[in-house]
Structure formats: C-alpha cells, structure tokens
Amino acid sequence: METETLALAQEIDFSMWALFMRATFTVKLVMIALILSSFWSWSIIVQKIIMYRAARREAARFDRAFWSGEPLDELFDEIGVDPDGRSERVFAAGMSEWRRSHRDDGGLIAGAQxxxxxxxxxxxxxxxxxxxxxxxxLATVGATTPFVGLFGTVWGIMNAFIEIAAEQNTSLVVVAPGIAEALLATGLGLLAAIPAVIFYNKLSADADRLIGGYEAFADEFSTILSRQLDG
Known part of the structure; x- marks a missing residue:
C-alpha cells in the first residue's frame, strides 16, 4: 500500500506552474498580487540605483567645477538658471536669489542672506x-507581503483540510498537493519582501548621504556669500 501511495505521489506535478494552477481562486489572486509586488519593487530598485549613480557622478563633477577657482558668476552663467544636475540646481537657486537681491545701484536688499x-x-x-x-x-512591500503570503498559506491549508475531510483520506497523495500549493504563497511573499527590505535600507542610506552632501554644499556656499556680504 505504501509503495502504491509513493508511486502516485511521484506522479504529481510539483512544478511552480502546476502548483499555481491547482490553487484555489483566492490563493491565485494572492500569488499574482505578490508577483506584481515583487516586479514593482524591483523596478523601483533598478531605477533608484541608476538615479543615485548619476547623482553621485554629477555631484562630483560639479564639486570639481565649483572649487576650481572659476568665478561663481561665470559658473552660474555656464550652467544656467535651470540646470540638469541636482547639485547644480541647488547652486542655481542660491545664485538666482543672490542676483535678485541686488538693487539697481549695486547695493543689496536687506535680508539677502x-x-x-x-x-x-x-x-x-x-x-x-x-x-x-x-x-x-519598498517599505510597504517589505512589511506587508509576508503577511499577504501567510494569508494565502492559511487559506490554502484550510481548503486542503476541507478536501481531506471530504475524501476521508489522509494519504500523502491527498495531503501533499494542497500543502505545497499553500506554502508556495508564503514563499512568494518572502521572495518579494526580502529584497525590498534589504534595498530599502541601502537606498535610504544612499539617499541620505546624497541629501547630506547637498546640505553641506549649501552651508559652504552660504558661508562664501556671507563673507562677500560682510565685505
């Protein structure tokens, strides 16, 4: 009897696609939602990695130009009022206000700094x-998808037990497919959550470093303008 049961169990298709197709409608919806969440998070991850690399290159390039000794007015004329670079836009905002703060006679309007x-x-x-x-x-995907997957697993196991009760059979052939289908939802939930959490922490730190660099530049630039105002 055990030999026959094992033979029947080996004939069951446990591939990802087969498990998905055998799952109930609710569990299928859960799996589709988890897969879409994973693709969504990965698209954000790739986009942010590209964006941050470009921002770092632009910041390094502008930093070299800013500290090259070139007059700031000439540098501002080169990059324009609405430049493409993020560091350049911070600089342009300060320089635009600096120029607007000058009166026609060359003096400065009060409160320029x-x-x-x-x-x-x-x-x-x-x-x-x-x-x-x-x-x-990314934070939302990392926090919620494990629980969404767990919901799919609980729902799938519940239906597996209902089928066991209906067939009055607890053999491996009856139990294994339903449990495997249910656990697939948890696996997909973790597959979506783990990269989202890892890259959320990394990308948040990268963004904070970039923003901190812009703030440090603004402080340095403000100090330079302050010297000119005092002079």
Missing part, C-alpha cells in the same frame, strides 16, 4: 523628494 539660504533649502527639499520617491513602496 536669509532669502538665499531659504531658496537653497527649498531646492534641497525638492531634490530630496525626488531621491526618496518610491522608497515608501
């Missing part, structure tokens, strides 16, 4: 929003 600092802070905040956009999705 505060307005320049505020302009750069606003520019930094805009860049921070762009850099951090999508990261909450």
């Amino acid at each position: 505060a307005r320049i600092d505020r302009s750069m802070d606003v520019a930094i905040q805009k860049e921070a929003e762009a850099l951090q956009g999508g990261l909450p999705v």
